[in-house]
Amino acid sequence: MTTPLRHLPTDSTRTASGGPVGNGLFTYSQQVESWVIRATKPVSYEIRITDDLFNPKRRDLLEAGERTTGPLRRFLVVDAKVNALHGNRIRAYFDHHEVDYHLHSVPAEETVKEFQTAAHIVREIDEFGIDRRNEPVIVIGGGVLMDIVGLVTSLYRRGTPFIRVPTTLIGLVDAGVGVKTGINFNGHKNRLGTYFPAELTLLDRSFLSTLEHRHISNGLAEILKIALIKDAALFTLLERHGDLLLEEKCQGLSSTGELAATEVLRRAIHGMLEELQPNLWEAKLERVVDYGHTFSPTVEMRALPSLLHGEAVCVDMALTTVLAARRGLVTRADRDRILALMSALGLPCWDPLLATPVLGEALRDAVRHRDGQQRLPLPVGIGDAIFVNDVEEEELEASVKELAELALVGGKR
Numbered sequence: 001m002t003t004p005l006r007h008l009p010t011d012s013t014r015t016a017s018g019g020p021v022g023n024g025l026f027t028y029s030q031q032v033e034s035w036v037i038r039a040t041k042p043v044s045y046e047i048r049i050t051d052d053l054f055n056p057k058r059r060d061l062l063e064a065g066e067r068t069t070g071p072l073r074r075f076l077v078v079d080a081k082v083n084a085l086h087g088n089r090i091r092a093y094f095d096h097h098e099v100d101y102h103l104h105s106v107p108a109e110e111t112v113k114e115f116q117t118a119a120h121i122v123r124e125i126d127e128f129g130i131d132r133r134n135e136p137v138i139v140i141g142g143g144v145l146m147d148i149v150g151l152v153t154s155l156y157r158r159g160t161p162f163i164r165v166p167t168t169l170i171g172l173v174d175a176g177v178g179v180k181t182g183i184n185f186n187g188h189k190n191r192l193g194t195y196f197p198a199e200l201t202l203l204d205r206s207f208l209s210t211l212e213h214r215h216i217s218n219g220l221a222e223i224l225k226i227a228l229i230k231d232a233a234l235f236t237l238l239e240r241h242g243d244l245l246l247e248e249k250c251q252g253l254s255s256t257g258e259l260a261a262t263e264v265l266r267r268a269i270h271g272m273l274e275e276l277q278p279n280l281w282e283a284k285l286e287r288v289v290d291y292g293h294t295f296s297p298t299v300e301m302r303a304l305p306s307l308l309h310g311e312a313v314c315v316d317m318a319l320t321t322v323l324a325a326r327r328g329l330v331t332r333a334d335r336d337r338i339l340a341l342m343s344a345l346g347l348p349c350w351d352p353l354l355a356t357p358v359l360g361e362a363l364r365d366a367v368r369h370r371d372g373q374q375r376l377p378l379p380v381g382i383g384d385a386i387f388v389n390d391v392e393e394e395e396l397e398a399s400v401k402e403l404a405e406l407a408l409v410g411g412k413r
């Protein structure tokens with residue numbers, strides 16, 4: 001027996017047809033005793049290019065978050081290497097502005113992108129205590145730390161605002177521009193994560209001056225991904241100036257280097273956002289920005305710590321470039337240009353794990369991740385892509401064999 005609910009519409013307010021009633025945002029039906037609730041949540045976040053971010057005259061970092069009375073309070077999570085190299089000016093900035101802050105330094109790299117690190121940060125935040133809406137957590141570091149802190153803030157009190165200051169090239173062009181957060185779990189890449197935008201991301205490329213060259217190459221791999229799937233002009237820029245960008249660490253030490261760094265970073269970020277914005281929650285699982293991310297998550301985790309994220313992505317792109325060439329989607333000449341550019345950018349085209357059953361496992365996991373289909377992005381020429389669902393293990397093996405020969409001949413391993 002059901003008891004009538006006092007505050008809900010009675011039968012007298014039902015539609016003439018006896019159908020459900022409601023205000024359009026929710027409906028109640030007595031026929032099946034059910035409420036269907038609909039709501040939408042607007043999303044807006046900003047990515048701003050700045051320079052000299054910690055110059056005391058700049059206010060970008062202070063203006064984010066609602067203003068309350070009394071001193072500003074901020075919890076800072078800073079990559080340990082960044083803290084060692086840039087910590088003095090970071091602290092001087094917040095001291096100058098009389099911010100009541102706690103700086104929590106985290107030694108971040110792929111092997112610590114895990115639960116324990118996230119839990120430790122939560123504990124520290126809890127101890128410092130932050131207001132739920134107007135004291136954004138500030139993360140200053142690479143993709144690993146931004147992904148962890150993004151996850152932590154999305155969980156803390158079911159969502160606390162955060163601000164990102166990326167300090168690596170991957171951070172500037174990729175991890176710092178989207179809404180995905182995550183940690184590795186159970187040997188799987190980004191197995192736990194959320195979609196949670198940082199309200200503000202401040203891009204200051206001067207941080208790259210202290211980054212190792214290998215990590216510049218690592219970021220160039222994600223830029224190359226954007227070039228291959230959607231921006232032929234970006235590919236040409238990388239061919240012309242990639243070595244200079246690497247040598248100068250995108251610091252614009254020469255006038256050509258400055259023009260190239262500005263244009264390449266702007267194109268890479270803009271191209272990424274053109275793909276992300278219409279599909280922020282990944283309702284559509286055919287994503288061209290997944291190019292290079294089909295085999296690489298498994299390869300990267302198995303190779304840990306020997307392959308960096310961008311390096312694993314590059315190995316995946318080399319393999320799928322060869323596969324695309326075998327299908328006639330990419331000419332042999334373009335295939336060779338792509339492999340040559342990877343080498344010029346200081347990136348690997350090959351990893352011994354390719355010649356093992358790991359690839360089959362990786363493809364099966366990608367199919368689960370993509371809701372039962374391969375949805376494998378493949379390049380079409382340079383600057384375009386399609387999705388395929390029919391890659392068989394034999395085709396993969398033949399592509400691996402061909403890549404091994406090409407990589408050996410070209411000395412690109």
Ligand SMILES: NC(=O)c1ccc[n+]([C@@H]2O[C@H](COP(=O)([O-])OP(=O)(O)OC[C@H]3O[C@@H](n4cnc5c(N)ncnc54)[C@H](O)[C@@H]3O)[C@@H](O)[C@H]2O)c1
Nearest residue numbers: 081109142143144167168170174175178180207210211309
């Ligand atoms: N959320 C996303 O959409 C997204 C997108 C791309 C990549 N990612 C993730 O990003 C991670 C890779 O990011 P990453 O390459 O920045 O790695 P990272 O965060 O491990 O940083 C690389 C290394 O550089 C050091 N470092 C950082 N900034 C420095 C600086 N300015 N000077 C000197 N050393 C510095 C770090 O301590 C670390 O040792 C991967 O886990 C990947 O999955 C996420």
Ligand SMILES: O=C(CO)[C@@H](O)[C@H](O)[C@H](O)[C@H](O)COP(=O)(O)O
Nearest residue numbers: 174180189190222289290291293297
């Ligand atoms: O590496 C990343 C994110 O970690 C980006 O470069 C990339 O565009 C995509 O987000 C990847 O395809 C990863 O997606 P997912 O496997 O974590 O769902």
Ligand SMILES: [Co+2]
Nearest residue numbers: 222293309313
């Ligand atoms: Co990536």
